[in-house]
Amino acid sequence: MDWQKRLEEALEFIESNLETSLPVETIAKAVYSSPFHFQRMFHMWSGITLGEYVRKRKLTLAAQELAVSSAKVVDVALKYGYDPPESFCKAFRKLHGVSPSAARKPGVSIKAFPRVSFEPHALGDAEVDYRIVEKEAFTVVGKSAELVCGQDGRTRQWFWGESRKDGTLDKLSSLSTETPLLGLTMSFEEEFTYMIAREADAASLDLAQGWSVQTIPAATWAIFPCSGPLPGAMQSGLRKIYKVWFPATEFEHAGLPEIEVYLPGDAQAEAYRCEAWIPILKKTNI
Template sequence: MDWLQRMNLAIEYIEDNLEHEINYEQIARIALCSVYQFQRMFSFVLEMPLSEYIRRRRLTLAAFDLQDRKNKVTDIALKYGYETPESFSRAFQNLHGLTPTAARQAGRPLKAYPRLSFQIILKGVAEMNYRIEEREAFQVFGLEDIYGMDNIANQDGITIPEVWQNISKNGEFDRLFHSLAGDWRAEGHFGKELGEVFAFDSYRFTSNTTFPYLIGCYKSAGSKIDGYTVIDVPASTWAVFSTLNDGNGSGNYDLRSLKNRIFSEWLQTSKYTIMDGGNFEMYCTHQGGDEYCELWYRIEEKKE
């Protein structure tokens, strides 16, 4: 069974259970991947979280149900997983722009989000350059927090871009920088273009709706790690993709588009599958001065 079939079967399961509890573990089993991998693949390819797709589909069907005045708002709310009419009304109004009661009136504008279907689309006109690296186990250290997959924010509501801004202002970034010791690039067998501070995420399971994210550095023999989280990175094969390939430098790279192409094009035609256990965003500076990013994914060959 190929990727396209698995994804459509997963969507079929979701659609069949919009009126019931949707089991993310079952979705992952159908798609032959982990819950985290399915959610990440879904969001990169469709550019929306899985939970948002489910919410839109349920509220689309709820709007249809409201056209029949025999259906009570309370019953419709319960049918699509809302514990109270008030929570259903808030969600409905956020999506459709009017209350469920107002939606019963003829002529009122409503939004409909159709069922998703994965289809083959001819892509690949633009080349994708990548490299495969084999690396022994090593360690990284840094500032760790847990983020929600839907809003990419921590428990305080602070998003990852905001965290980067905050540590640049409060001195934490500089403290990380000065925690490095010796010729860490040579010790870690990294190129001279790699920046001192990078991001490492999803290296351990936290829950089906969250992921860990670490802003940190390579741990060399003399690194000052007091107060930081230390993470073991297992010996792995890595697929490395660079934003230099899109012709943009000096930090003007588009990671979302690159991730979309990795999951919708490269991954579907290569002999590899992406593994759980951590992904890097490596921030680099080309010898000509352009800033760019490399995305590192742990991979293994697909099993027949």
């Protein structure tokens, strides 16, 4: 089954079950995927995280129901999985800009978030260069933060900017000049842990008091070169991995941290080169 078809079937499953609990494990199982891999594929193909999509679709239907029926707010909140109802009011106001009770009033504007569509990638980008490497377990040291997906707020770009301003990048350089800077995505949801780090040896660990330390298990990695100015080169490289490479191969995400490898050089130059390291497994279900 190709990934466009899988995603379309998952979308039908989601839309048919918006009045029930929709944990990612249940959705991923319906299309024979691991939760981590499915979330990444959904985001890269649609441009929105799975959690945000489900929430916005539930709140769209909830607003429509409040606008045309006499159902109690508490009953609508529970119907769409919000317990306690106070969390429904908060989420509703954030999306629609008004309270659930105000949505009943004639002439009040509410939002409708549409179903996503999954467009195949352009054939002109069909070739992807990569290599596969087996790597033993290794340790990284650096600074981590809880971030959010999106264009604003606590994003990766924001965290890199803050780490440059507060001296974190300089401190990492003082630990080692032999290894490149790394960006590690530890999980993939709307809120996720991200780490700016370097690979650590015993000496750098001794110097890294108060820093975050993470051990990455032994794994098989697919390594993709990305060329061009940052952050665009890495962003477009990751999209291509998920929209072109994964659907064309017999691999899926292993669920370990993804690693952005930032090699020395001018990060704003057209010739700048970085790498995306993706942990992979052979597919068990096709």
